[in-house]
Amino acid sequence: MLKLSGVIITFNEERNIEHCLQSLANVVDEIVVVDSFSTDRTKAICEQFNVKFIEQKFLGYIEQKNFALSQANYDHIVSLDGDEALSKTLQKSIIDLKSNWKLDGYYANRFNNFCGQWIKHSDWYPNKKLRVFDRRCAEWKGINPHDNVQLHDSNSKSGHLKGDILHKTYQTYSEFNQKTEYFSTIAAQAYFDSGKKASVLNVIWNPTWAFFKSYVLKLGFLDGFNGFVIGVQTANITFLKYAKLRELQQTNRK
Template sequence: MNLSAVIITFNEEKNIGRCIDSLLPVVDEIIILDSYSKDKTLEIITGKGLTYHQREWTDYSDAKNFANAKATGDYILSIDADEELSPALQQSIRQLKARNPANAYMVNRITNYCGQWIRHCGWYPEYKLRIFKREGTHWKGAVHEDLVFASEPEIEKLQGDLYHYSYPTVDSHVKKVMQYARLTAENRYKKGKRYNLLWHGIFKPWVIFFKKYILQLGILDGYYGFVISVLTSFFHFLRYINYRTFQQEDRACKKNIV
């Protein structure tokens, strides 16, 4: 197996070095696609002896497909800049490369939230399909991208965690909630998804909080388990608000045309 790691970046100076360091011992090449970072991301990349590609941002799937096309390995390890291979996962990948591989592999991701590893709230275990054959695959979806296979793949799970450093502060989580709420609302509105006030605006946020904090044992993650449960609930409420905004803007536009 010849393994190419693929990363897309934008202003990842706090994360990219850690990510690269975890990849160097186990992959055959690292492909980096940058969307014109304005911080020290590129300086860190070149400082580690690597090169990069650049182009303007479009969406997640398009960026990943473009970067995958630059890879030369028969298998791809898709990893985000704020992720890191744990020592146990590195060892699993070494063992994988020494035998006849399956078509694809899932890894178990664990998230570090403000310095604390989150093991509940429905966040762990969180299996992600990250290693796969380059030929016959492509990413699809503007926001939450999915990997599409030309034929039904044989998928196995690897031992070891993928460390995820997505939320260094609560404020970073709030900003991401607001960003993704708008993106997913716009995506679903364009696809004709219908939302209503009673369920999506009022009841569903409360149901989500109860699910995260009680049923998925977010309470065992302490203060941050509570924060995560609240912000996940808020995401669903905010998504509804954004959906209504797109709906009203669309109606106003059509009225003006008439």
């Protein structure tokens, strides 16, 4: 029977990591946790489980996750963040794969919990993610912090699993606001490093479109007040990303 490695990166995930590990424990044959020197109880909680715990200075989201993949003993991977867990249905789907793996990778929908509410619209569900895959056929790519697993070959074959990745995202509005500021800075720098430019039109139009898409086209209004908050912050992070990119452009012209 095929063996699976569960792979996780963490930093100060004491709030969520136990649920994550519990959901993997009876599914995979080993769990690898790569931690960026957490200052909370993350390590202590992980040590209560049978995990391979590695401390590694943070390399960047994409780089850290690919490093974590390289630490696994098995090629067939279940990759989660520390604030994610497998639903019961998804656990069963992955266990079934161990005797019936046919493709290069498998997608699952991610179901996001925001401030205690499971978000069913707002471009947050179904949030399809490739998280079960053969590492010989895939790796983490993208532009930080918007990382995603991509199959190497356009002819690679993928499928979709029943069940959800349960994601405990921001649990307060203040946390959402702080992360918006943090991630917009990382994204702006990554865009700048890749040579991307930001025009005034980008700063004005892209946030407007981001809100309209989230709140109207993706039915965010059906998620109530939190749907509105998500729409506003989606626009805000887009605005900050392009505004900061313009600032970097202007600073480096001097």
